[in-house]
Amino acid sequence: MTAPARLTPSITTPPGDGQVYDVERIRRDFPALRMTVNGKPLVYLDNASTTQKSQMVIDRLTQAYTGEVARVYSPHTLARQVTDEYEAVRTRVAAFINAARKEEIVFVRSATEALNIVANGFRAELKAGYEVLLTMMEHHSNIVPWLVACEQIGAKVKVAPIDQNGDLQLDQFEAMLGGRTRVVGITQVSNVLGTIYPIKQIVAMAHARGIPVVVDGAQAAPHLPDRRPGHGLRLLRLLGPQAVRPGRRRGALWADRMA
Numbered sequence: 001m002t003a004p005a006r007l008t009p010s011i012t013t014p015p016g017d018g019q020v021y022d023v024e025r026i027r028r029d030f031p032a033l034r035m036t037v038n039g040k041p042l043v044y045l046d047n048a049s050t051t052q053k054s055q056m057v058i059d060r061l062t063q064a065y066t067g068e069v070a071r072v073y074s075p076h077t078l079a080r081q082v083t084d085e086y087e088a089v090r091t092r093v094a095a096f097i098n099a100a101r102k103e104e105i106v107f108v109r110s111a112t113e114a115l116n117i118v119a120n121g122f123r124a125e126l127k128a129g130y131e132v133l134l135t136m137m138e139h140h141s142n143i144v145p146w147l148v149a150c151e152q153i154g155a156k157v158k159v160a161p162i163d164q165n166g167d168l169q170l171d172q173f174e175a176m177l178g179g180r181t182r183v184v185g186i187t188q189v190s191n192v193l194g195t196i197y198p199i200k201q202i203v204a205m206a207h208a209r210g211i212p213v214v215v216d217g218a219q220a221a222p223h224l225p226d227r228r229p230g231h232g233l234r235l236l237r238l239l240g241p242q243a244v245r246p247g248r249r250r251g252a253l254w255a256d257r258m259a
């Protein structure tokens with residue numbers, strides 16, 4: 001049996017191109033890591049939940065709160081400057097996740113908010129007897145909104161199984177993509193096991209049947225270099241608090257255009 005793909009800590013792995021992964025230099029970027037806890041230097045391992053902030057992020061936030069407080073899209077000078085900054089961030093987020101156009105990016109408070117928006121949006125596509133296909137590995141943010149929508153409409157949530165290694169049973173997943181399936185909701189990287197799903201293959205299977213896919217990229221977006229699991233078809237991609245970005249909760253909802 002081949003070993004399943006996993007996200008693993010890369011502290012001992014050089015990043016390639018002959019560069020050395022300089023842990024101490026990276027730690028220096030994060031003031032929180034200078035703290036001592038129980039008399040020892042802080043070792044912070046809860047990054048799958050939320051990350052510490054780098055000095056660069058803290059400085060940029062201070063700059064924003066010092067001289068850039070205005071309502072975006074208001075007509076006065078300060079607001080226009082802030083709007084330019086705001087739209088520049090949209091462009092940078094689009095580039096970061098390889099979105100084709102910045103208009104595909106919607107800022108949200110969190111992955112949970114984005115998934116609720118998406119699930120509510122899909123209500124129009126669901127009727128009694130229709131199905132939403134999820135997997136056993138979903139975060140509850142990608143379960144509850146679908147359960148609520150389906151319960152109110154009389155549609156069904158079906159759950160594709162995983163094996164004992166945490167890998168999706170692809171043949172069973174494919175068999176569950178039926179004529180009644182209206183949407184697939186799937187995480188790209190499990191927040192529980194770090195399993196990396198073969199998302200391109202999964203998206204291709206669904207799209208071959210004309211079924212849109214909602215990809216929860218909360219864990220994948222900060223880690224995986226290939227952030228675009230499909231091209232030109234409807235696909236929604238979410239970032240979560242695991243990115244080293246300011247604030248407790250920020251995210252982006254990415255809606256690819258339909259082909």
Ligand SMILES: Cc1ncc(COP(=O)(O)O)c(C=O)c1O
Nearest residue numbers: 110111112139141191218240241
């Ligand atoms: C896979 C996954 N999806 C969704 C979420 C929810 O993210 P947020 O806190 O941005 O709502 C998390 C949070 O850990 C997650 O790991």
